Amino acid sequence: MLQALRLVRRASTFRTANIASKNTRSPARSFARSCVAYSDAHPTSLDAFTDEEQMLRESVARFAQDVIAPKVREMDEAEMMDPEIIKALYEQGLMGIETSAEHGGAESSFTSAIIAIEELAKVDPSVSVMCDVHNTLVNTVLRTYGTKEQQDKWLPLLSESKLGSFCLSEPASGSDAFALQTRAVKDGNDWILNGSKMWITNSYEADVFLIFANVDPSKGYKGITCFIATKDMGIKIAKKEQKLGIRASSTCSLSLDDLRVPAENIIGGEGKGYKIAIEILNEGRIGIAAQMLGLAQGAFAKAVPYTFERKQFGQAVGSFQGLSFQQARAACEIEAARLLTYNAARRKEEGKSFAREAAMAKFVASEVAQKVSGAAIEWAGGVGFTRETGIEKYWRDSKIGAIYEGTSNIQLQTIAKFIQKQYS
Amino acid sequence: MRPTAARLLNILVPVKRTVDYAVKIRVNPDQKGIDLNVKHSMNPFDEIAVEEAVRLRERFKDKVKSIKVVTIGPPKASDTLRTALAMGADSGIHVELEDSAPAPEPLGVAKALRAVIAREKEGVDLVIMGKQAIDGDAGQTGQMLAGLMDWAQATFASKVELDVDKKEARVTREIDGGLEELRCRLPMVVTTDLRLNEPRYASLPNIMKARKKPVEKVSPADLQVDLTPRLETLKVTEPPKRQGGAKVANVDELIAKLKEAGIKPVAP
Numbered sequence: 001m002l003q004a005l006r007l008v009r010r011a012s013t014f015r016t017a018n019i020a021s022k023n024t025r026s027p028a029r030s031f032a033r034s035c036v037a038y039s040d041a042h043p044t045s046l047d048a049f050t051d052e053e054q055m056l057r058e059s060v061a062r063f064a065q066d067v068i069a070p071k072v073r074e075m076d077e078a079e080m081m082d083p084e085i086i087k088a089l090y091e092q093g094l095m096g097i098e099t100s101a102e103h104g105g106a107e108s109s110f111t112s113a114i115i116a117i118e119e120l121a122k123v124d125p126s127v128s129v130m131c132d133v134h135n136t137l138v139n140t141v142l143r144t145y146g147t148k149e150q151q152d153k154w155l156p157l158l159s160e161s162k163l164g165s166f167c168l169s170e171p172a173s174g175s176d177a178f179a180l181q182t183r184a185v186k187d188g189n190d191w192i193l194n195g196s197k198m199w200i201t202n203s204y205e206a207d208v209f210l211i212f213a214n215v216d217p218s219k220g221y222k223g224i225t226c227f228i229a230t231k232d233m234g235i236k237i238a239k240k241e242q243k244l245g246i247r248a249s250s251t252c253s254l255s256l257d258d259l260r261v262p263a264e265n266i267i268g269g270e271g272k273g274y275k276i277a278i279e280i281l282n283e284g285r286i287g288i289a290a291q292m293l294g295l296a297q298g299a300f301a302k303a304v305p306y307t308f309e310r311k312q313f314g315q316a317v318g319s320f321q322g323l324s325f326q327q328a329r330a331a332c333e334i335e336a337a338r339l340l341t342y343n344a345a346r347r348k349e350e351g352k353s354f355a356r357e358a359a360m361a362k363f364v365a366s367e368v369a370q371k372v373s374g375a376a377i378e379w380a381g382g383v384g385f386t387r388e389t390g391i392e393k394y395w396r397d398s399k400i401g402a403i404y405e406g407t408s409n410i411q412l413q414t415i416a417k418f419i420q421k422q423y424s
Numbered sequence: 425m426r427p428t429a430a431r432l433l434n435i436l437v438p439v440k441r442t443v444d445y446a447v448k449i450r451v452n453p454d455q456k457g458i459d460l461n462v463k464h465s466m467n468p469f470d471e472i473a474v475e476e477a478v479r480l481r482e483r484f485k486d487k488v489k490s491i492k493v494v495t496i497g498p499p500k501a502s503d504t505l506r507t508a509l510a511m512g513a514d515s516g517i518h519v520e521l522e523d524s525a526p527a528p529e530p531l532g533v534a535k536a537l538r539a540v541i542a543r544e545k546e547g548v549d550l551v552i553m554g555k556q557a558i559d560g561d562a563g564q565t566g567q568m569l570a571g572l573m574d575w576a577q578a579t580f581a582s583k584v585e586l587d588v589d590k591k592e593a594r595v596t597r598e599i600d601g602g603l604e605e606l607r608c609r610l611p612m613v614v615t616t617d618l619r620l621n622e623p624r625y626a627s628l629p630n631i632m633k634a635r636k637k638p639v640e641k642v643s644p645a646d647l648q649v650d651l652t653p654r655l656e657t658l659k660v661t662e663p664p665k666r667q668g669g670a671k672v673a674n675v676d677e678l679i680a681k682l683k684e685a686g687i688k689p690v691a692p
Contacts, residue, residue, distance in 0.1 A: 051503065052632060055506060055634075056631055059628075066625075092625060107632055108632055
C-alpha cells in the first residue's frame with residue numbers, strides 16, 4: 001500500500017518535471033484544456049422539440065386536416081389554389097414564421113417553419129410548397145439581406161396578406177442558374193428590366209416578386225442582382241403550366257417588358273444577386289426536404305390503415321409478411337429522411353455549416369417520397385390507383401422533389417464536392 | 425357626464441387533458457383500464473369552453489377582465505394549459521398531481537375547483553366548462569360545482585348571451601323537446617355542448633406569446649382537498665363487436681323479421 005502510494009508520488013513528480021522542462025504544450029495539459037472547452041449543453045435526440053414546436057405541429061396538423069383536407073381533391077382537379085386557404089394560412093401566422101413580431105411575424109424558429117411545411121405536406125404538398133417558398137425564400141431574403149427600410153416596408157406586407165414568389169429560373173437557365181438572360185439597365189433613379197422567367201412557383205397568386213437580373217453581363221455572374229417588385233409595376237404573368245403534380249400550386253412564366261423598378265428596390269446591393277441565390281437556396285432545400293418528408297408520411301398514413309381493413313385469403317393484407325416487411329422498410333426510410341431533415345434544420349439554426357447536410361436531406365427525402373408514395377399505391381391496390389382516395393396524388397406530387405430547388409443531380413454534385421475536398 | 429364604474433367579468437375555464445379523440449382506444453390486458461401511452465390533447469368540450477370565453481372577450485373587450493384556465497392533472501397536463509393560453513386565455517393554474525396518482529373523480533374535481541375559486545382575490549363571475557370529458561364521460565363536474573357554490577347553472581349550452589352590466593346571462597340549451605332558454609344571474613356555471621361554437625386553432629404568433637403567460641402551480645394539499653377516488657373500477661371491456669346487419673327489400677319483410685326476432689307491437 002505504502003509502496004504503491006510512493007510510486008504514484010514519484011510518477012507525479014516525474015510528470016511535473018517533464019512538463020517544466022518542456023515548458024509548454026505537454027500533451028496531457030492540452031488534452032485537459034480541450035476537455036474544458038466542451039460545451040455543457042446536453043446533446044439531445046434529433047427529433048427533440050421545444051414545447052412551442054410541439055404545439056405548432058399539433059395546431060398545423062389539425063388545421064391541415066380540418067381546413068385543407070376537404071379541398072385537396074377539388075384544388076388538384078381544378079389546378080387552382082383556393083384563395084380561402086391562402087387567407088387562412090395568413091390568419092394562422094404561417095406566412096411570417098421567422099419574421100419578427102415588430103414586422104407582424106411570429107418570431108419563431110427555422111425549425112418551426114420546417115415543421116409547418118412538413119405538416120402541411122402530409123395533407124397537401126401544393127399548399128406546403130406555397131408556404132415554403134414564401135417563408136424560406138422570400139421572407140428570408142428580406143430578413144437576411146434587406147436594409148431596415150426595406151424590411152419595414154416589405155415584411156409586414158408579406159406577413160399579413162401579400163404572397164411572395166422567387167424568380168430565378170428562365171427558359172434557358174435552370175440548374176445553370178447564373179446563365180440567366182434577364183437584363184437590368186439603369187435609367188435615372190430606376191432600373192428597367194427586360195427578359196422572361198419560367199417555372200415560377202406562386203406567381204399566379206403573388207403580389208411580391210424577387211427578380212434576379214443581370215446589370216452587367218460583361219461581369220458574368222457577378223452582374224446578377226436581386227430586385228423586389230410588385231405585380232402592379234407591370235409584371236405580366238404569362239402561361240400557367242399544366243403539371244403532373246402539385247397542380248394546385250401555380251407555376252407560370254413571367255414576361256418582363258420594360259419593367260421599371262426603383263433603385264431603392266435592389267436587395268443586398270448591385271451584383272450581389274448570385275450570392276443571395278446560392279445562400280438562400282441552401283436553406284430552401286431543407287424546406288423542400290421537409291415537404292417531401294411530409295409527403296412520404298402522408299402517403300404512408302393514408303395507405304397503411306387500408307391494408308388492415310382489406311382482407312384477402314381470409315386475413316388482412318397488411319398482415320402478410322410480404323407486405324408488412326415492405327411497410328417496415330418504408331418506415332425506416334422515412335425515419336432516415338426525418339433525421340436528415342431535422343438535423344440540417346438544427347445546424348442552420350445553430351449557425352453551423354449546413355450546405356452538405358441540406359443537399360443530403362433534400363436528395364434523400366425526395367427519393368424516399370417517390371418510393372414510399374409509389375409503394376403506397378400498390379399497397380392499396382386498385383383503390384390506390386383511383387383518384388378518389390388521393391393516394392396516387394402523393395406519388396404525382398413527389399416527382400417535383402427531384403427537380404426543383406436543385407435537381408437530384410445538382411444535390412449529388414454538391415455532396416460530391418465535399419467528398420473531393422476532403423479526399424482528393 | 426361621469427361614466428359609471430365599469431362592471432368587469434372574471435372568467436374561469438377548467439380544462440382537462442384526455443386521450444385524443446382520434447386515438448383508437450385499447451383496453452389493457454388486466455381489464456382495469458385503457459392504454460394511456462397514446463396521444464393526449466385537450467378535452468374537445470373544454471376547447472369549446474375556452475373558445476367561448478375568448479369570444480366573450482372579443483365581444484365585450486375590456487369588460488372581460490380576466491380569463492383564467494385551470495387544470496388538474498399530472499405534469500404533462502401543463503401542455504393543455506399552454507394550448508388554452510395559446511387560444512387566448514390570460515393565465516393558468518396547474519393543480520399538479522403525481523404521474524402515478526389515480527385519476528380524480530367529479531366530486532373531487534368540483535371541490536378542488538371550489539377551492540381554486542375561493543383563492544381568487546377578485547372572485548369568479550362565470551365558470552365555463554365542458555359538459556363532460558370524453559374519457560370518463562361522467563358529465564357531473566359542472567353540476568356538482570354549481571351545487572357546492574350554490575350558484576346558478578346552465579348545462580349543455582348551445583348559445584350564451586351576456587349582459588355584463590346587469591350581471592346576467594341568457595343561455596340556450598338543447599333538450600330533448602327542442603331548445604330551452606334560461607336567464608341566470610351571475611355568478612354561475614355554464615357547461616358547453618358541441619354546437620356552442622367551433623374552436624379556433626392556436627395560431628403561431630399566439631403559441632409564441634403563450635410562452636410568456638403566467639402559470640401558477642399548486643398541489644391538492646395547498647387547496648386542502650382530498651382527491652382520493654371513492655369508486656372502484658371492477659372491469660373495463662371493449663364494446664361487443666357489431667354483428668353485420670342485413671338489408672330488407674320492403675316494409676313487410678322488415679315487419680316479418682321483427683316478429684321473427686320476438687318483437688311485439690305495442691298496443692295503441
